[in-house]
Amino acid sequence: MDASLDPQQQAAVLAPRGPVCVLAGAGTGKTRTITRRIAHLVGDGHVRASQVLAVTFTSRAAGEMRTRLRSLGISGQGNAVQALTFHAAAMRHLRYFWPQAIGDNQWELLDNKFPVVSRAARAAGAPTTTESLRDLISEIEWAKGSLIGPSEYPAAIYKSSRESPLPAEQVALVYERYEQAKVSPSGDQLLDFDDLLLMTRAILDDHPVIAEEFRDRYRCFVVDEYQDVTPAQQALLNAWVGPRDDLTVVGDANQTIYSFTGATPGYLLDFSRRFPDATVVRLERDYRSTPQVVQLANSVIGAARGRIAGTRLQLIGQRDPGPEPDFSEHPDEATEAKAVARAIKRLMNSGVPGSEIAILYRVNAQSEVHEQALTAAGIPYQVRGGEAFFSRSEVRQAMRAVNQTAQRDDLPAEAQTLTILRAILVPLGLTDEAPAGAQARERWESLRALVTMTEDMLNDVPDLTLTDLARELAARAEARHPPTVQGVTLSSLHAAKGLEWDAVFLVGLVDGSMPISQAIKAGDAAIEEERRLLYVGVTRAREHLQLSWALSRNEGGRGTRRRSRFVVNLVPDDSPASKIAEPKRTRSGPKCRVCGKPLLGKTASLLGRCERCPSDLDEGLLLALKEWRSGRAKEQKVPAYVVFSDNTLIAIAEQQPGDVAALVAIPGIGQKKLDSYGEDVLTLVRNGKPAGQK
Numbered sequence: 001m002d003a004s005l006d007p008q009q010q011a012a013v014l015a016p017r018g019p020v021c022v023l024a025g026a027g028t029g030k031t032r033t034i035t036r037r038i039a040h041l042v043g044d045g046h047v048r049a050s051q052v053l054a055v056t057f058t059s060r061a062a063g064e065m066r067t068r069l070r071s072l073g074i075s076g077q078g079n080a081v082q083a084l085t086f087h088a089a090a091m092r093h094l095r096y097f098w099p100q101a102i103g104d105n106q107w108e109l110l111d112n113k114f115p116v117v118s119r120a121a122r123a124a125g126a127p128t129t130t131e132s133l134r135d136l137i138s139e140i141e142w143a144k145g146s147l148i149g150p151s152e153y154p155a156a157i158y159k160s161s162r163e164s165p166l167p168a169e170q171v172a173l174v175y176e177r178y179e180q181a182k183v184s185p186s187g188d189q190l191l192d193f194d195d196l197l198l199m200t201r202a203i204l205d206d207h208p209v210i211a212e213e214f215r216d217r218y219r220c221f222v223v224d225e226y227q228d229v230t231p232a233q234q235a236l237l238n239a240w241v242g243p244r245d246d247l248t249v250v251g252d253a254n255q256t257i258y259s260f261t262g263a264t265p266g267y268l269l270d271f272s273r274r275f276p277d278a279t280v281v282r283l284e285r286d287y288r289s290t291p292q293v294v295q296l297a298n299s300v301i302g303a304a305r306g307r308i309a310g311t312r313l314q315l316i317g318q319r320d321p322g323p324e325p326d327f328s329e330h331p332d333e334a335t336e337a338k339a340v341a342r343a344i345k346r347l348m349n350s351g352v353p354g355s356e357i358a359i360l361y362r363v364n365a366q367s368e369v370h371e372q373a374l375t376a377a378g379i380p381y382q383v384r385g386g387e388a389f390f391s392r393s394e395v396r397q398a399m400r401a402v403n404q405t406a407q408r409d410d411l412p413a414e415a416q417t418l419t420i421l422r423a424i425l426v427p428l429g430l431t432d433e434a435p436a437g438a439q440a441r442e443r444w445e446s447l448r449a450l451v452t453m454t455e456d457m458l459n460d461v462p463d464l465t466l467t468d469l470a471r472e473l474a475a476r477a478e479a480r481h482p483p484t485v486q487g488v489t490l491s492s493l494h495a496a497k498g499l500e501w502d503a504v505f506l507v508g509l510v511d512g513s514m515p516i517s518q519a520i521k522a523g524d525a526a527i528e529e530e531r532r533l534l535y536v537g538v539t540r541a542r543e544h545l546q547l548s549w550a551l552s553r554n555e556g557g558r559g560t561r562r563r564s565r566f567v568v569n570l571v572p573d574d575s576p577a578s579k580i581a582e583p584k585r586t587r588s589g590p591k592c593r594v595c596g597k598p599l600l601g602k603t604a605s606l607l608g609r610c611e612r613c614p615s616d617l618d619e620g621l622l623l624a625l626k627e628w629r630s631g632r633a634k635e636q637k638v639p640a641y642v643v644f645s646d647n648t649l650i651a652i653a654e655q656q657p658g659d660v661a662a663l664v665a666i667p668g669i670g671q672k673k674l675d676s677y678g679e680d681v682l683t684l685v686r687n688g689k690p691a692g693q694k
Contacts, residue, residue: 002036012281013037017046017220019275020248021268025313026297026539027288027500030250031061034222035068037248038081042074047220049074052081053240055089056224061498062088065224082218086233090196094203097210101203105187113137113178113192120177126170130393131429134439135165138260140175144194145230145262150176161522165436197232204239215242226251226271230262245275253308254301257494257533265308286315286539288500290322293545297538299570304531305524325545327570327577329563333508334456336550337373340505343546344488345377347503352544354380356502358489360537362513365389365445367490368453370507372476380487384495390477394443397428398450399473406466412637417466419638421454432641434517441518455554493537503544506537509564510549534566560667607651608666615654622653624684632677643677656685 005013009029012022013036020037024030034054042049056062065083074081082089091109098107110116117137121128126136143149148156153175154168164171182190191199204211221241223229226249229237241247253265272278286294294317301312326343330336344357359370368389374381389395401424405411411420422430429440430447450473457472458464464472489501508514515530538545547570549563571577591597594613609615626649633640644652648666657663663681664674 005033005036006285008281008283008285009033009036011279012283013040015248015279015281017041017246019245019271019278021271021275021278021280022248022250022283023252023280023311023313024250024283025252025286025315026255026536027286027315028283028313029285029287030224030283031064031068033283034224034248034250035065035072038069038220038222039072039074041220042081047246049081051217051219052222053089053218053220054081054083054222054224055086055237056083057085057228058498059085059088061224086236087193087196090200090236093214094191094196094200097200097203097207097214101207101210105189107189107191107199109196110182110190110192113140116181116190117174117178120174120181123177124170124173126166126174131439131443132165135436136171136174138439139165139171140178141194142260142262143175144192144198145232147231147235150179163436163518163522165440194232197236201232201236201239211239211242214240215244219244220246220248222248222250224250226268227253227256227265228258228263229267230264232262234267247275252313253311254304254313254532255497255536256308257497257529257536259529269307269311282313284313284316285318287318288542289317289539290319290543291317292322292324293317293538293541293543296325296545296570297535300531300538300566301535303566303569304528306528308528308532319542322543324572325547327567327572327575328546328548329577330548330550332552332555333369333452333550334373334555336507336548337369338376340370340507340546340548341373341377341379343505344374344379344503347544348379352502354487355489357505358491358496358499358501358503358540359505359507360491360493360496360540361506361508362493362516362533363445364442364492365449366508366513368446368449370490374488374490381490382487384489384491389446389449390473392446394428394446395450398425398447399470399477401425401428402466402473403470406470411466417464417469418451418454418458419642420466421451421469422642423639425450426639432645432647452553459555493533496540497536500540500542502542504537504541504546506534506545506547508549509534509547509567510551510561511564512561514564514566531566534564607647608655615650617650618653618656621656621685622649625649625653625681628680628684632680644673652681652685657682658685 002010002013006029009032012020012033015037022030022033024033038049038052038054041047042052054062054065056065062083062085066081069081069083084092094107114133114137117133117140118128121133121136126132139153142162143153143156146156150172153172156162157164157168157171166174182192182195189195204214218240221237223237228251249268249271251265251268253268256263256265272280289297294315298315301309304312328336328339330339340359344354344359347357348354359367361367361370367383371381371383371389390399402421405420405424425447428447429435429443430451431444434441434444454464454469457469461468491499511520514534515527519526519530547567549561549567551561553561592608592610592613594609597610607615625644629640629643629649632643636643648669651666652663655662655666657666659682660674660678663669663678669678
């Protein structure tokens, strides 16, 4: 017996050889448990160390596992447990078995898909921008990880309600051309990382002699983070294990946050059905976080619904008590970021190293305002899982375009800086609505952040010129070069998985960001994954935890946003955040004119109804409004959305305002828009035709 293990960990370590499922909550010591289980199996003579294959999902996790095993004395030269990622293990096996299975034809690893996907996209008539190619690569990887071929892709997209970056048939054609391009006329092949899994599995399935040799070499299998397995990885695991059952899996379905890659917790949830005699152990003692953080984590996941939620683990904090999690509400994002920077400064002054502090957000574009606040406060930082804001390619492109435009001498004298900026950013990807595709959307978010930044500058300096803007952006970029010393970590929630810090700041917790707007549109399953993502964020904190949100994006903006639905019931009654505006907005804020419920989100507030409530749109009026907008945009030489966005036109066509008061009641129509376009719009509503038409 190992006195350093708790009773549940002991049960997992000493479980008899055979199928074992370890349900391990955040901070419960799963790596310690599974490495000691391997040591126990080897030490008791159940299996030789060289016959154990342990797989996980990142090189970092595999390296940590190997280090732990070496410290236990079971990984000597020639007698080592193989602790690898799925892809590293598959590559090793493929190199060994390829000549025997395939023969003289050669294969080469394709570690850069961009050139091949770019050629395939051109052949299929698809866009070839960097963001488009990244989104196409993501779709191909999702399809291959899900065991979906090119011809099956459109139907699979429809069935899964997955958002495709391009028409599904066009993505399928790119996928097909990509697969064809990897095979040369001589029969030699380029294999991408997904092919390593698929080809290794095919060799084991199709060549019994090779499968027998493999299974004689490896007798015992361990899979970490089993909730993140894709169908392709599970198929390879099935081929590895064969008819045997010497398999240990470790995971937590309530930390499933990668379904967009094809990962599914279904294999973890169904493990006991596949192996009715399996030993199932639940690790619930949390050694990472204080009881206060653990209690909040339990509250976040305790509200989850669905089958995954049924496997939730009730974590039990094992550390000494610490401070209560802090909740704070702010009028705008800049104020929120400054408050976070001040709190970080206080922590650092009290002795918490900057390297033990993290700011976590939902999308990378949210980092900009926090980079600015940390820079102003003199706090060093590093951006994890993405580039710093001014290092992103789309931001650099935008800054070059602004600088070049500012040097022109043919700009209209009356042209406004913000209008010119929007016109500059349209060719770079700025649109009225967020585009489909994760990479295109991330680019769009960065460009939108530039617009927000400029709006804030104009609040301070109303006569800001384009030249002034170019200089200010350059100065901010220069000031915000991340220092070489290690500092505060800025990271998306997804990139923070598997990490932990003494202090964590979860920021931007408003509906539309957490849960993200695409999840709200997609429905309950997507919203539940967002809840799990917040749960992962909370469980990254060891001691200090702050959750915050801002009621508007810009300084001085109207507070139209709502705190995240996930935190509404978490804020203690005695917290200042519980008394700031939210109850009042809930009772007296705008309500849906169809069902009467409070409106959630910017689009719903604009339309005056819930997005899912039936529309009473006058399509003829909408067509007339768009025709009128097009004419005015051409007259003013600006993009159409500068006149009115599509959603504003839809709101007008639905609500059909009959007078000035009703028109300005539509969000986004202020005095300036009223003065410029009010008479035309009211005439259109009355007549259904552009002003001046007979």
